[in-house]
Amino acid sequence: MKLQLHFVFLSLLLSSTALGAVELSGNISAQSRLFFSDPIDPDQHNHYPGFALEPEIYQQWDDNRQRLTLAAFYRYDQYDDARTHADIRELAWLGMFDQWDVTVGISKVFWGVTESQHLVDIINQTDLVENIDGEEKLGQPMLRFSTAQDWGILDAFILPGFRERTFAGPEGRPRPALIIDTDNATYESSDRDNHIDYAVRWLGLFDEIELGLSYFSGTGRDPESFQLINNELVPHYVLIKQVGIDLLAIVEAWTWKLEMISRTSSAQTYQAMTGGFEYTLYGIFDSPSDLGIVIEYLYDDRGELASSPFQNDLTTALRFGLNDIQSSEVLLGVISDLDHSITAGFIEASRRIGDSIKITLEARTFSHTAADRPLHDFRRDDFIQADLAWYF
Amino acid sequence: MNIPATAVLLLIFSPLTVFNVIAETAEEKGLAIAVEADRRENGFSDSTADMTMELRNQQGDTSVREIRVKTLEVANDGDKSLSIFDQPADIKGTAFLTFSHALEPDEQWLYLPSLKRVKRINSKNKSGPFMGSEFAYEDIASQEVAKYSYKYLRDETLNGIDCFVIERYPAYEHSGYTRQVGWINKAEYRPEKIVFYDRKNSLLKTLTYSGYKKYLDQYWRADQMLMENHQNGKSTLMTWKNYQFRTGLDEGDFNHNSLKRAK
Numbered sequence: 001m002k003l004q005l006h007f008v009f010l011s012l013l014l015s016s017t018a019l020g021a022v023e024l025s026g027n028i029s030a031q032s033r034l035f036f037s038d039p040i041d042p043d044q045h046n047h048y049p050g051f052a053l054e055p056e057i058y059q060q061w062d063d064n065r066q067r068l069t070l071a072a073f074y075r076y077d078q079y080d081d082a083r084t085h086a087d088i089r090e091l092a093w094l095g096m097f098d099q100w101d102v103t104v105g106i107s108k109v110f111w112g113v114t115e116s117q118h119l120v121d122i123i124n125q126t127d128l129v130e131n132i133d134g135e136e137k138l139g140q141p142m143l144r145f146s147t148a149q150d151w152g153i154l155d156a157f158i159l160p161g162f163r164e165r166t167f168a169g170p171e172g173r174p175r176p177a178l179i180i181d182t183d184n185a186t187y188e189s190s191d192r193d194n195h196i197d198y199a200v201r202w203l204g205l206f207d208e209i210e211l212g213l214s215y216f217s218g219t220g221r222d223p224e225s226f227q228l229i230n231n232e233l234v235p236h237y238v239l240i241k242q243v244g245i246d247l248l249a250i251v252e253a254w255t256w257k258l259e260m261i262s263r264t265s266s267a268q269t270y271q272a273m274t275g276g277f278e279y280t281l282y283g284i285f286d287s288p289s290d291l292g293i294v295i296e297y298l299y300d301d302r303g304e305l306a307s308s309p310f311q312n313d314l315t316t317a318l319r320f321g322l323n324d325i326q327s328s329e330v331l332l333g334v335i336s337d338l339d340h341s342i343t344a345g346f347i348e349a350s351r352r353i354g355d356s357i358k359i360t361l362e363a364r365t366f367s368h369t370a371a372d373r374p375l376h377d378f379r380r381d382d383f384i385q386a387d388l389a390w391y392f
Numbered sequence: 393m394n395i396p397a398t399a400v401l402l403l404i405f406s407p408l409t410v411f412n413v414i415a416e417t418a419e420e421k422g423l424a425i426a427v428e429a430d431r432r433e434n435g436f437s438d439s440t441a442d443m444t445m446e447l448r449n450q451q452g453d454t455s456v457r458e459i460r461v462k463t464l465e466v467a468n469d470g471d472k473s474l475s476i477f478d479q480p481a482d483i484k485g486t487a488f489l490t491f492s493h494a495l496e497p498d499e500q501w502l503y504l505p506s507l508k509r510v511k512r513i514n515s516k517n518k519s520g521p522f523m524g525s526e527f528a529y530e531d532i533a534s535q536e537v538a539k540y541s542y543k544y545l546r547d548e549t550l551n552g553i554d555c556f557v558i559e560r561y562p563a564y565e566h567s568g569y570t571r572q573v574g575w576i577n578k579a580e581y582r583p584e585k586i587v588f589y590d591r592k593n594s595l596l597k598t599l600t601y602s603g604y605k606k607y608l609d610q611y612w613r614a615d616q617m618l619m620e621n622h623q624n625g626k627s628t629l630m631t632w633k634n635y636q637f638r639t640g641l642d643e644g645d646f647n648h649n650s651l652k653r654a655k
Contacts, residue, residue: 025484058655067655094653101649110509135507148647203648207499210512248512250497253566255514282517283568288624290520323521325447325455327483355455358482391481 026055026071029389035173037380044173050077056090065096071139075130082169082182083129089139101146106139109155111201111214113248113257114274116296116315116335117308120244120259122216123199125163132174132364133346138163152204159197162187162219165235174364174381176374181232187219188238188266195219195239208251214244222307224265238265254279257296272300272308276315292319294333304339309374312338326352341368342375360387422542422558429581430537436611438464438641442633445525450625455480457523463534464641469493471534472646476654477523487654489646490515494538495564498529503651510648519568525628526597526619528568531588539564545573550585554578569596580604582612590623597621608637 033048053074060067071090077083092105112120117134124137143158164185168175189195197218204211220242223235240263247258258275276296284291294317298310317333328351335344345365352358362385366378416424445457458479464472470492477486485505492498500513518530540560548557555575562569570593575585583601590596603615617630644650 108508148649253516282520288521323524356481
């Protein structure tokens with residue numbers, strides 16, 4: 001046994017020297033987040049400086065049929081101890097065989113087609129404290145089998161271990177009025193965060209139409225409810241079964257998109273959808289610039305009881321791509337609640353400086369928030385954020 | 393060289409073969425040149441190459457893109473290609489998968505490595521710039537005979553090379569051009585220069601090929617392609633290195649999964 005282990009180490013060592021250097025890439029970024037109004041809670045602040053590191057190491061061997069990837073993430077926030085966090089985004093072996101790709105380890109997966117929210121995308125937990133737009137994800141331990149065939153692409157997952165959602169801490173901002181206690185989360189499953197989840201997805205490609213069908217069985221990524229204990233909210237994660245459909249259709253210059261889910265837990269069954277289109281105008285103002293228009297409708301049949309603020313909302317966004325040397329881009333838009341006059345606005349702009357520096361500006365506003373709606377707690381949390389990142 | 397190719401086509405399609413060969417129209421001669429150029433490109437099977445694009449603006453600022461390109465020849469259709477970006481560093485790992493077609497719109501997907509997202513691109517408009525360069529998507533797409541109609545203009549010597557000068561008109565929708573004028577090397581049927589005219593038929597761009605090398609004793613590839621935009625003063629120099637042919641790529645190297653694992 002001992003001899004075998006030595007042999008494994010030796011062959012690993014030999015193979016890595018035979019392959020030469022490992023590839024290192026990633027970025028280091030400084031961030032400054034500035035709030036326009038004084039906070040609701042005096043523990044909060046108006047200016048949050050911080051920085052982040054995102055290194056990635058990657059090595060391939062066996063004529064690029066096997067590879068190992070390590071992608072780490074660290075965020076430092078001067079005030080929010082919950083936002084100061086580290087995560088392994090990826091630590092996985094990928095083997096590419098004749099018909100199957102096999103992934104073993106921590107990895108990230110994206111499902112879906114819409115822009116304003118990602119209902120179907122359920123494999124990875126949201127790193128909400130990193131960005132409230134929900135686009136940042138935590139690494140998920142997985143065993144994944146994937147095959148691309150004439151009849152479509154099939155992915156099957158075994159997901160051991162559950163990652164809790166991240167939430168802002170007491171000094172963090174923006175955050176709900178009540179602090180979320182991430183240390184004492186409760187679970188429906190007696191295995192708590194060790195429940196093994198399963199998922200499968202099929203994606204069919206039919207020229208101008210793409211159809212995805214997915215099924216997930218396990219602990220839902222968003223807390224179904226919160227319990228108020230000692231004036232803090234304790235998240236409760238329940239077992240769910242979710243069926244997802246995502247559909248994309250290209251009709252002339254229009255790209256139509258639809259995502260629908262039906263989710264069942266022991267307490268409820270509900271449906272939610274996001275649907276809309278993207279339309280791009282090229283060469284506007286006699287320049288090489290593009291203007292993309294994105295309009296999406298967001299619906300949740302739980303209505304006012306929905307855990308998400310998007311129960312009957314409309315997203316309207318414009319995306320300018322300047323197509324210049326610096327790859328300058330601006331995305332701006334509003335999410336309007338059609339039942340109330342609540343409006344959340346956002347701007348994201350980025351531009352490269354030189355060859356390896358990128359500056360990103362992001363601003364979010366929350367207006368006309370009704371007292372009984374989730375976004376009301378963010379009423380004084382309009383902010384602008386600048387990131388300066390160096391890529392290597 | 394062009395006459396027999398035309399004759400073969402006309403034997404199939406016209407009972408008035410002999411008459412037509414004698415009175416070949418400018419359109420027929422233009423098409424025949426394109427057919428012969430396409431025939432000489434057949435059979436390369438697959439290729440890989442490293443490409444750099446140097447983008448230069450009016451002020452003389454430059455920026456470099458490094459891209460690895462894999463191409464698979466598809467019989468009776470446009471080629472499949474996978475392009476992987478290495479530079480600039482902030483878009484490292486971004487990849488494009490394209491299934492090009494003659495008259496049907498191309499199918500195109502973009503892979504965003506930070507989000508692990510594969511995004512379908514609406515490729516109806518082919519006139520958009522490729523990665524901020526002066527090359528439009530339609531300029532770098534695989535060149536199929538059926539994508540254009542043709543007209544032979546004249547013979548002309550360009551930098552000491554005997555050329556056919558032909559004009560071609562995009563047959564697909566949403567092109568950024570009314571016409572292109574190409575100088576085709578008479579001996580090798582390869583383009584030496586192409587001049588592009590915009591939708592208003594004004595002079596837009598000139599593409600110049602240089603440093604041609606012959607691979608597998610048959611296929612000519614230019615080491616450099618310079619695209620100069622006469623309207624905005626910008627230019628892009630595309631440089632190709634490490635061309636390899638018949639490397640054994642197949643359909644399985646050009647799908648969603650190969651796009652997601654592109655590194």
